[in-house]
Amino acid sequence: MSRLGVLVSGNGSNLQALIDACASGRIKGSVAVVISNRADAYALERASKAGIATQVLSHKAYPSREAFDAAIVEVLRRERVEWVLFAGFMRLVTPVLLDAFPDRVLNIHPSLLPAFPGVDAGRQAFEYGVKQTGCTVHLVTHEMDTGPIIAQTAVAVREDDSLDALMQRIHAAEHQTYVAVAAALCEGRIELDHSFTRARVRVRVRES
Numbered sequence: 531m532s533r534l535g536v537l538v539s540g541n542g543s544n545l546q547a548l549i550d551a552c553a554s555g556r557i558k559g560s561v562a563v564v565i566s567n568r569a570d571a572y573a574l575e576r577a578s579k580a581g582i583a584t585q586v587l588s589h590k591a592y593p594s595r596e597a598f599d600a601a602i603v604e605v606l607r608r609e610r611v612e613w614v615l616f617a618g619f620m621r622l623v624t625p626v627l628l629d630a631f632p633d634r635v636l637n638i639h640p641s642l643l644p645a646f647p648g649v650d651a652g653r654q655a656f657e658y659g660v661k662q663t664g665c666t667v668h669l670v671t672h673e674m675d676t677g678p679i680i681a682q683t684a685v686a687v688r689e690d691d692s693l694d695a696l697m698q699r700i701h702a703a704e705h706q707t708y709v710a711v712a713a714a715l716c717e718g719r720i721e722l723d724h725s726f727t728r729a730r731v732r733v734r735v736r737e738s
């Protein structure tokens with residue numbers, strides 16, 4: 531059973547999807563710890579309800595990004611975490627975290643990257659007037675929202691869409707996509723091709 535560490539800053543609906551999928555056996559793993567940089571994140575309540583260890587580490591309590599990341603690594607190691615999943619975690623990370631878990635840190639983003647990186651991606655896409663958007667699960671690198679793509683799910687924008695309605699469908703797609711990727715991780719079905727191009731790793735997810 532793989533041990534997942536989930537990093538959050540807010541609501542935690544993706545965390546909930548992961549918790550539920552571990553409980554149902556869809557993911558052959560467990561959420562070992564939930565780390566939040568905000569004490570008021572609702573995600574912490576979701577974790578506690580599920581009996582999962584939580585840790586609040588405020589980035590404001592550390593003198594540098596590196597020091598903050600070192601504290602995160604300490605907790606992840608203490609909990610014997612194998613895969614680190616960002617789920618609405620709103621901080622940029624440094625090599626201190628990435629080198630401790632090489633190719634083992636993932637993020638979910640609410641757009642079809644490389645379109646609309648950064649904050650408020652759903653709104654950016656909606657206001658741009660795209661006909662298709664969606665979500666992306668990718669490996670985390672030190673630059674924001676640029677790492678190798680693991681999985682994407684497209685969501686069509688409807689003629690009469692509102693931003694709220696679109697975001698609801700994007701979130702639903704996120705939950706399914708993150709669970710599918712986490713299930714694959716825990717079953718060893720994720721393969722990295724480092725010889726794809728000089729600049730980019732290609733990630734393949736094998737069917738179960």
Ligand code: GRF
Pocket residue numbers: 540541542543544545617618619638639640704
């Ligand atoms: C999601 O849209 C995710 O893609 C983005 O932050 C949001 C987190 O939502 N990185 P939740 O906290 O999982 O509900």
